[in-house]
Amino acid sequence: MKALLLVFATVVLLVLAMAVVAREATAQDAPQDAQCVRERAAMVETIRTYARSAAGVLGQQGLSERVLEAMAQTLRHLFIPERSCSVAYADRPIPIGLGQTISQPYVVALMTQLAEVAPDHVVLEVGTGSGYQAAILARLAQKVCTIEIIPQLAETAAKTLRDLAYDNVSVRLGDGYDGWPECGPFDAIVVTAALGQPPPPLIEQLKVGGRLVMPVGPAYTTQQLTVVEKVAPGKTTTRTVALVRFVPFTRSQN
Numbered sequence: 001m002k003a004l005l006l007v008f009a010t011v012v013l014l015v016l017a018m019a020v021v022a023r024e025a026t027a028q029d030a031p032q033d034a035q036c037v038r039e040r041a042a043m044v045e046t047i048r049t050y051a052r053s054a055a056g057v058l059g060q061q062g063l064s065e066r067v068l069e070a071m072a073q074t075l076r077h078l079f080i081p082e083r084s085c086s087v088a089y090a091d092r093p094i095p096i097g098l099g100q101t102i103s104q105p106y107v108v109a110l111m112t113q114l115a116e117v118a119p120d121h122v123v124l125e126v127g128t129g130s131g132y133q134a135a136i137l138a139r140l141a142q143k144v145c146t147i148e149i150i151p152q153l154a155e156t157a158a159k160t161l162r163d164l165a166y167d168n169v170s171v172r173l174g175d176g177y178d179g180w181p182e183c184g185p186f187d188a189i190v191v192t193a194a195l196g197q198p199p200p201p202l203i204e205q206l207k208v209g210g211r212l213v214m215p216v217g218p219a220y221t222t223q224q225l226t227v228v229e230k231v232a233p234g235k236t237t238t239r240t241v242a243l244v245r246f247v248p249f250t251r252s253q254n
Contacts, residue, residue: 039085043089070140076089122187126146148173194247213228
C-alpha cells in the first residue's frame with residue numbers, strides 16, 4: 001500500500017512539475033501582441049484626439065476605423081531598438097540609428113489615411129526605415145513594396161517583417177527615387193523622407209486615381225505634407241495638408 005501511495009505521489013508531483021514547466025513555457029512564448037496593450041490603446045486614443053481637431057485636414061470623416069485598427073494591431077515596440085512599451089507608443093518620433101527616425105504615430109496614421117489604401121491595392125513605400133509604416137500599410141493593402149537605401153536598416157526591417165509574418169511585404173535595397181517599376185503600377189505611394197519635389201518616376205508609376213503622399217520641402221527644416229493625385233495620364237492635382245519635419249531623402253552616390 002505504501003509503495004502504491006509513493007508511486008501515486010510521484011506521479012502527482014511529476015504532473016505538477018510538467019504543469020509548471022508548461023506554464024513557464026507559455027509565459028515565455030506568449031504572443032507578442034499581449035505586450036504593451038495599455039500603451040497601445042492609449043496611443044490610439046491620442047491619435048483619435050488629434051484627428052478630431054484636424055477636421056480641416058481629414059474632413060468630417062476623420063480617420064477611418066480601418067486605419068485606427070491597423071494602428072491598434074501593429075506592434076510598434078518591435079520596430080524600435082529599445083523595444084520599450086513606454087517609448088514605443090508615446091506620440092513622438094523615435095531615433096532608429098544611422099540618422100533615421102520612426103515617425104510619430106499620429107503622422108503615420110495621417111499619411112496612411114491620406115493614401116486611401118483599399119484591400120485590393122498595391123502600395124509602394126519609399127524609405128522603409130524600421131519597417132513600421134510598411135507593417136501598417138500591409139494590414140490595409142493586398143501587397144506592399146518598400147525600398148530602403150541604407151543596407152543595415154533594409155536588412156533589419158526585412159527580418160522583423162518576416163519574423164512577424166508580414167508575407168505581403170517585399171523589401172528592396174536601393175534608391176527609391178526611381179521607384180520599383182516591376183512591383184507596380186501602384187494604387188498608392190507613401191514617401192517617408194523629404195525632397196524638394198515629388199520624383200517624376202514615382203508619379204509615372206502611380207495608377208490613374210492613385211495618390212502619392214510625401215513631405216515636400218528642404219532638408220533639416222519644416223516641410224509640407226503633400227498629396228499628389230493622378231487624375232488622368234500625365235495630369236495630377238496637388239494639395240498641401242500640414243507642416244511636418246522629416247529626415248532628408250537620401251540618394252545613391254551612383
